[in-house]
Amino acid sequence: MATLTHVPDLLRIATAGSVDDGKSTLVGRLLYDTKSVLADQIDAVTKASVDRGLQGPDLSLLVDGLRAEREQGITIDVAYRYFATPARSFVLADTPGHVQYTRNTVSGASTAQLVILLVDARNGVVAQTRRHAAVMALLGVPQLVLAVNKIDLVDDPATVFAEISAEFADITRTLGWSAEQVTSIPVSALHGDNVATRSEKTPFYDGPTLIEHLESVPNVTDRREVGLRFPVQYVIRPRTTEFPDYRGYAGQIAAGRVSVGDEVVILPSGTRTTISQIDTADGQLATAHTGRSVTLLLAEDVDVSRGDIIASAADAPEPVQQFSATVCWLAEKPLRPGARLLLKHGTKTTQAIVGGLEVLFDEQNLSVIDTPETVELNQIGRISIQTAEPIAADDYQVNRESGSFLLIDPQGGNTLGAGLVGDAVSPLHLKELV
Incomplete structure (x- = not known):
């Protein structure tokens, strides 16, 4: 009998902050410390760093892949990276810091369940910090991490960290987050302090490392659970002798779950019916969840077209x-x-x-x-x-x-x-x- 293996759940995260706060370096550190980069990538980054006159590898180059970014040392596009720990898998979007790239920040954070907002410990909370926090509130991001970066470069790190954390807490409280939704962590992305390993240089901080927090934070997909939302992408009618009456509706489940026998409503027409079968490329399912691509078969022969939504009858939205x-x-x-x-x-x-x-x-x-x-x-x-x-x-x-x-x-x-x-x-x- 085959044994079942544990599949880590997926957390979508994004970074944001001002230019030169160290976002790309932090992402590179996360990739490096979780062993999510190949040896030849590290070799290429090390060579590029030496060409710049640096002593060690510039981990930000693991993220800043565009030539213009490498030449300027800034991030101007959203760079997506994937990494994993034994506890959880992650999709991470590293977003730009410049004001003129706000649209890229919105794009990168729009699907995030958690955003890491960096501030330079030497500069504290600046206008871009407040701006990004407000944008995250507009997008309904469930969790925030304030990463006070370059904590090793200030004379009194304990006082600086406390003051920045308190100011940021006032902002996020005004924007609607609770204290449980916001976590502050002092880090040095360059040296790895409190990223994957706890640092002895910050004895005033007794909370989790960044990776420990990412592994343990609740995986909140939405502010409120809703029933099935299934946009119909394609109507499948093979019209073959083997399947003369087959009519299925293919797409990806946008929200909720669906099971055989569930009562559903076709929107915008309002026609009600039930699910008779759930097909996939790997065979039939009894139940399917958010993100799964399936083909739904209905008990009655009703009018359904591409663009319609098959929704849970219990909480279907009003067109x-x-x-x-x-x-x-x-x-x-x-x-x-x-x-x-x-x-x-x-x-x-x-x-x-x-x-x-x-x-x-x-x-x-x-x-x-x-x-x-x-x-x-x-x-x-x-x-x-x-x-x-x-x-x-x-x-x-x-x-x-x-x-x-x-x-x-x-x-x-x-x-x-x-x-x-x-x-x-x-x-x-x-x-x-x-």
Whole structure:
């Protein structure tokens, strides 16, 4: 009989912080200390570091793969890396620090269950720290780690760490996080202090190392559990003599779980039926969970097309055509009221018109501006949208996968904006931070 092996669960994390705070070095240290890089990669990094005149390997080069980044020593794109410990597997996004790359930060952190926000111990909490914390609050990131980096470069590390941690705690509390959701750790990414091993240089700190915390933090996927959300990607009808009546609906489970016999509703039509079979490439399943690609068969022959959502009948969202949303604008041309765009939600794409621009989030000052005239590149605002066809979307604060969408240029097909369904800006007490 085959023995069952333990498969570590997956935690999606991201880094953020100001330029030169050491994000890429920290990521490189995580990869290096967990033995997640090959020997030839270390050799290449060591050679490149020696060419720069450095004494040892610059671990940030394990992440900064773009030539422009290596030449400038900064991160300008989102770099994804994978590493694992015996307790857990990780997907990590290293995001840029420059203000003009806020859109990349939003992209990297949008799926994160935990964000490591770095500050330089010599500089403390700066404007970019506050800005990134507010963006993480908008995105609904469940857990934060404040990594006070370069702790070895300050004269009184205990006092500096206490002051920075207290100031950051005030900010995150105002933004809606509880004390249990935020953890502060003094580290030196360059030397590895409190990253994988506990450092004797920080006797004032008795908490976990960064890796210990990453291994033990609750794996929170969403703020609230929801039922099945299954965007239909493809309708499978083989029409063969072997399967003359086969009709399956293929896609990936965006949220929740599904079991044979479950009652479901087809959205936006509202037709109710039950699950009769769950097929995969490896055979049939009795139950499937979030992230699994499956083909669902229904008990009745109902009308289902690509773009429809098969949802749990118990908590299915109400399809809407007019709603408010928070959008991060990604295009050079500003967004104005009356813009006609395409909106992609799940596997459904429909025409959409932007109504009013309700609120602009001023990330420079951590404040809000009412009724702006435009939303510019990298800015975040709340807008009203009307779609040609109804979409079955949850509020983003309820479920991130089924509450997000893209705005697309109908002519060129380029992505213009990333949106969050609901009033994500308004719950934040941003004006208290100014």
